[in-house]
Amino acid sequence: MLLPVVVYFVLPSDKKRIxxxxxxxxxxxLNKDIDGVMRHVSYNYRDRYGFSYLxxxxxxxxxxxxxxxxxxxIDSLRIKVDDRKAEARFNLVVKTIKDGxxxxxxxxxxxxESVVFTLEKEKMKWQVVETYLPTREGIDF
Structure with a gap:
């Protein structure tokens, strides 16, 4: 009886994991670590812009x-979880520096930039399966 309560308070929620x-x-x-960036992207990744995992x-x-x-x-992060699917919405600004x-x-x-990640739970962990950029289509949230 006590174990489920302990597990509930010790294990992070899906929102926290995302x-x-x-x-x-x-x-x-930031560290230009390609494996670290791709660690949370599903091999099944596909988006409306033609990008696949590779x-x-x-x-x-x-x-x-x-x-x-x-x-x-990253600003205004909002996460919605529905069983094995989730959506993360946030505002993003990426500045590059090259030769000063x-x-x-x-x-x-x-x-x-408004960003929407669609995630699915694969093998007990969350993976990004699609990215949507509504700002580029004139939509803001």
Whole structure:
């Protein structure tokens, strides 16, 4: 009888696991760690922009080679969990630094990019299966 109560309070909630996943991905990108970035992306990843897991990985690999450093701001994170599916919505600004010159990759000064991750639970852990960028379609949340 006591074990379920202990498990409930000791194990992190799905929302907390997803929040940690996003922050770990941010840290991996800051460190230009391709394996760390892709650790939480499903092999079944597909999005409306034509990206698959392998294409996304290659895109990050090329970006990490071209850029010296990143600044990444994640704001207004909201997570909705429904059994084995979840959605994480947040605002994102990604600034790149190359040869001392700064530029914006996503969002801009005072204009964050809206991002929606769709996640599924695979083998007892959450994985990103799709990314949607509503700001690019004129939609803001």
């Amino acid at each position: 929040r940690n996943l996003i922050m770990e991905g941010r840290e991996a990108a 294409y996304l990985k290659e895109t990050f690999r090329n970006l990490f080679k071209r850029v010296d450093a990143f600044e990444i701001e 010159t700064e530029g914006y990759l996503m969002g801009g000064e005072g204009f964050p």
